[in-house]
Amino acid sequence: MKHLIKNPRDFWAGIMFLATGGLFAGIALTYKLGTAARMGPGFFPFALGVILALLGLAIAASALRDRNKGPGVEKFHWGPVFWVLMPIVVFGFLLKILGMIVMGLFVVIVSSIGSEEFRLRPVVLLAIGLVIFCSLTFVAGLKLPIPLCPGFEVFEKFAMCRV
Amino acid sequence: MKRRDFLVMGGAVAASMALPARAAFPDKPMRMIIAFAPGGESDIGARQQQIVFKRLFGQDMVIESKPGAGGALAWSQLNSYPGDGYTVMGTNLPHIVLQPLEGNVQYKTEDITNVHMYQYTPDAIIVRADSPLKTYADLVKAAKEGQDKVTFAGSGTNSANHVAHTRLNRLMGTKTTYVPFKGTGDLVSSVLGGHVTAAMSYNTLALSQKGKMRMLAVASESRLAGFPDVPTFKELGGDWVDGAYRGVGVPKSTPEDIRKRVSDIFSAINQDPEFRKKMADGGFELIDVTYDKMAAFMAERTKAYVEVAKLMGLAK
Amino acid sequence: MELLANLQLGFGVALAGTNILYCFIGVLLGTLIGVLPGIGPVATIAMLLPATFVLPPVSALIMLAGIYYGASYGGSTTAILVNLPGEVSSVVTCLDGHQMAKQGNAGKALAIAAIGSFFAGTVATLLVAAFAPPLAELALKFGPADYFSLMVLGLIAAVVLAHGSLIKAVAMIVLGLLVGLIGTDVNSGVARYNFGLPELIDGVGIGPIAMGIFGFGEIIRNLEHGQKRDVFVKKVTGLMPTWQDMRISALPIVRGTALGSALGILPGGGPILGSFSAYTLEKKLSKYPERFGKGVIEGVAAPESANNAAAQTSFIPLLTLGIPSNPVMALMIGAMIIHGIQPGPQIMTAKPDLFWGMIASMWVGNLLLVVLNLPMIGMWVKLLTLQYRFLYPAILLFCCIGVYSINNSWMDVQLAAIFGLIGYLFGKLDCEAAPLLLGFVLGPMMEENLRRALLLSRGDPAVFVTRPISATLLVLAVLLLVIVAAPSVRKKREETFVEED
Incomplete structure (x- = not known):
């Protein structure tokens, strides 16, 4: 298999397009297709899905030819992926419950772990600084409806939390 | 909060x-x-x-x-x-x-x-200022002759405008075409450019486009203060206040x-x-x-x- | 000369003590929020609306307009510095702007963006003043069929954006079109590809996609490659463009201004098409198209000029017809109504001081932007010399807050994370994201207008070739396609490709 693929980047990109196009076209079939003159909601996405799948096929096929030789796919570094994206996901889920102060500190500190030169002390200082800046700019200044404090009743007492 | x-x-x-x-x-x-x-x-x-x-x-x-x-x-x-x-x-x-x-x-x-x-905001039929349709009667006549060639721009599918258009078709006894747009702001240029016959919208559109658009009929209880010349559907023989x-x-x-x-x-x-x-x-x-x-x-x-x-x- | 008298009236209003102050506050605020990734002008103007109640209507609208073009200017700053397009129209600026920054030329990129924007703003303001009503009439001639053909032309132009494989660029556009279709279908009311999630009924926002694919994807790539690098950009050369740079950029700025002004008048998609097609045009005309995407100054000058020109001329449909061409304009209409001004065609005659005052204030605002931003370039460039391990967590936090605040939606934050992963994957497979974004923006408009045109023609596809505007655009599209596919160009493209390997 491996020696057949002359351009792995193109080959896998082609497979990705083929699969995505197929998926979109397949789901489009569950909507009303209609005719070209009176299109239903499924017509346009079905047509595009098929086109994408065909393009994918062509890209993957051309990657098997010698003259299109290309470099291999670089290694995936799951470390940075995890340390960058995980805090974002957690931020999205918990912002309404824990508020921006907690989640802001969380995002800055946790995402910093993704860097090889991670040192806790400066990162914590940075996080505190950024959270103060964001609270002043976005919540106090621009009055964006972003919860600041955790949503527990104890915090209701603090004036700062009642923005 | x-x-x-x-x-x-x-x-x-x-x-x-x-x-x-x-x-x-x-x-x-x-x-x-x-x-x-x-x-x-x-x-x-x-x-x-x-x-x-x-x-x-x-x-x-x-x-x-x-x-x-x-x-x-x-x-x-x-x-x-x-x-x-x-x-x-x-x-x-x-x-x-x-x-x-x-x-x-x-x-x-x-x-x-x-x-x-x-x-x-009452439903209203609105045409561009230089439209040949001067009155509601003109519109009914055009709709009877042209049927689906007569087109109405409205905001959204299965929306208030869409319902109003269905009601209008029933009232006129016609099969005109409803053309959905994303919002009222979106359909303005199609009406002004003459790409559709009329808009099925609200009195507010006629007000903001005063001078460029005219209202043919309005679905209010009585005539609107700003438009004393525009008849209501009630006057025109329809049971339509909405x-x-x-x-x-x-x-x-x-x-x-x-x-x-x-x-x-x-x-x-x-x-x-x-x-x-x-x-x-x-x-x-x-x-x-x-x-x-x-x-x-x-x-x-x-x-x-x-x-x-x-x-x-x-x-x- | 009626125009002169009108402009005199306008400048009289715009330069009045308090108005120039509000104009300044507007552009300053706009620049600041534009620089903060994700916090867009829509959220800001909506939040600041109540604060403008106490102002006289003219001052309020001058300030709101200032926020709008200030933000689109500030958005380019982040696009250049950290590869984060604040708005769709600055996606193109990322391509060469961020490359320039990486090579230590951030100052030049920022300066040329400011200079190009100012020139474009000046020309576009004059255009608005002199020809607003006839231009608006012209835009009305565009029917659904014509819009569809314009989108086709735009998409074909987008292929040229890519510097790698042609067929992969086409596939990315199609993928973008498909992602754009997620959400409610305007014509039938059916929710497509929403997987039962109510948050997806309105589709995916451009914010999460742009921030995910460009911003997050870039951060991950920097972390994996630059593990040993402590400073983001090591050497920073000249802050200001040289004469040579200015000479190279002059014509691209003029051409970008022309394209942007023309496309900005069309409601919907104007500014986006403007900046994309200006870039495409420069790449086509260039003697060294293979260097585009690797940090050429024209690649910043042209789209930035087009972007700003379009931002100005998009006021034409608003001021003359009362048509909002984008969400910010819709808010401006809201602001007018709250101030008791009925927006629409009668504004020009009923409120000449407001109409001409706003037009004059646009030019004043553009001048203020240059004065405000040229001295700040040094500061922005300093930002790049910060240690990256401190810079990226800050960017991430701003992005999280920004994405959330677009719709106050937790779902948008998750989507941005998903698109971050997708963007990383694209990078590994050499798939360029800019064409995808253009497809994403144009997809829904394309389908909507295609189906609307067929609905109006009762199913007759001939409408696309019998309408003169549509036919002309389609002929242009075919011509462009031939040029793109022509052997000489293909050869050049392949050379590029080999070079990269």
Whole structure:
């Protein structure tokens, strides 16, 4: 298999397009297709899905030819992926419950772990600084409806939390 | 506000919350959630109320936009907010009747506790200024001859405009074509450019495009102050008084006396002379369907919408 | 000369003490929020609306307009510095702008963006003043069929954007079109590809996609490659463009201004098409198209000029017809109504001081932007010399807050994370993201207009070739396709490709 693929980047990109196009076209079939003159909601996405799948096929096929030789796919570094994206996901889920102060500190500190030169002390200082800046700019200044404090009743007492 | 946000996650907790002393309601800022994007008519209406609310009751009214799914995103979350009267939500008719009928949304019409309906914009047929159609009779004649060649631009599918168009077809006995657009702002250029015959919209469009567009007929009870020459559908022989109604709803857990109080607040805002003038200038007709009359009003409107929805093949 | 008298009236209003102050506050605020990734002008204007109630209407609108074009200017700053397009129209600026920054030329990129924007703003303001009503009439001639053909032309132009494989660029456009279709279908009311999630009924926002694919994807790539690198950009050369740079950029700025002004008048998609097609045009005309995407100054000058020109001329449909061509314009209409001004065709005659005052203030605002931003370039460039391990967590936090605040939606934050992963994957497979974004923006408009045109013609596809505007655009599209596919160009493209390997 491996020696057949002359351009792995193109080959896998082609497979990705083929699969995505197929998926979109397949789901489009569950909507009303209609005719070209009176299109239903499924017509346009079905047509595009098929086109994408065909393009994918062509890209993957051309990657098997010698003259299109290309470099291999670089290694995936799951470390940075995890340390960058995980805090974002957690931020999205918990912002309404824990508020921006907690989640802001969380995002800055946790995402910093993704860097090889991670040192806790400066990162914590940075996080505190950024959270103060964001609270002043976005919540106090621009009055964006972003919860600041955790949503527990104890915090209701603090004036700062009642923005 | 943070506490309330938290309680969104658990409506049950909200329901059991003990309410503070009710004597001086409102004694803190009220949050008004608008189910449409800022700059829309619902948003503009609320921002006008915001000014008067502050003046009359000395508290802030914070407007929060939660647009999405034609309003359905906000309405399906209404009952998850705390029922202390400090979170209210703008509601719109016929949307809250039509959307559940269509079946794509996660709330039912009964889930929305409307406490007050305060304004409406009547349905209207509007053509561009240089359109050969001068009167409603011209339009009927053109529609009978041209049938589906006669086209009406409207905002959205299965929407208020769509319902109005179905009703118009029934009234005229024709099969004209409805052309949906994303919003009223989107369809203006198609009407002005003559790409469609007319617009099925509201009186507000004719007002903002005065000089470039003309109104042929309007679905109000009597002729509109700003348009004394435009006949109503009633005069033209149709039983058609309708349009987009705007009001305010509260979470189901809100106690009766607070519901009543919220209704009173919005009545009071409607009485403010300066507010009345501003709204009239904007083409908003003020009404007052108070909380005690709401059940009867909703029953009557729902019946009317379901009837038309059946014609559209929406409801079984 | 009526125009002169009108402009005199306008400048009289715009330069009045308080108005120039509000104009300044507007552009300053706009620049600041534009620089903060994700916090867009829509959220800001909506939040600041109540604060403008106390102002006279003219001052309020001047300030709001200032926020609008200030933000689109500030958006380019982040695009250049950290590869984060604040708005769709600055996606193109990322391509060469960020490359320039990486090579230590951030100052030059920022300066040329400011200079190009100012020139474009001046020309576009004059255009608005002199020809607003006839231009608006012209835009009305565009029917659904014509819009569809314009989108086709735009998409074909987008292929040229890519510097790698042609067929992969086409596939990315199609993928973008498909992602754009997620959400409610305007014509039938059916929710497509929303997987039962109510948050997806309105589709995926451009914010989460742009921030995810460009911003997050870039951060992950920097972390994996630059593990040992402590400073983001090591050497910073000249802050200001040289005469040579200015000479190279002059014509691209003029051409970008022309394209942007023309496309900005069309409601919907104007500014986006403007900046994309200006870039494409420069790449086509260039003697060294293979260097585009690797940090050429024309690649910043042209789209930035087009972007700003379009931002100005998009006021034409608003001021003359009362048509909002984008969400910010819709808010401006709201602001007018709240101030008791009925927007629409009658504004020009009923409120000449407001109409001409706003037009004059646009030029004043553009001048203020240059004065404000040229001295700040040094400061922005300093930002790049910060240690990256401190810079990226800050960017991430701003992005999270920004994405959330667009719709107050937790779902948008998750989507941005998903698109971050997708963007990383694209990078590994040499798939360029810019064409995808253009497809994403144009997809829904394309389908909507295609179906609307067929609905109006009762199913007759001939409408696309019998309408003169549509036919002309389609002929242009075919011509462009031939040029792109022509052997000489293909050869050049392949050379590029080999070079990269």
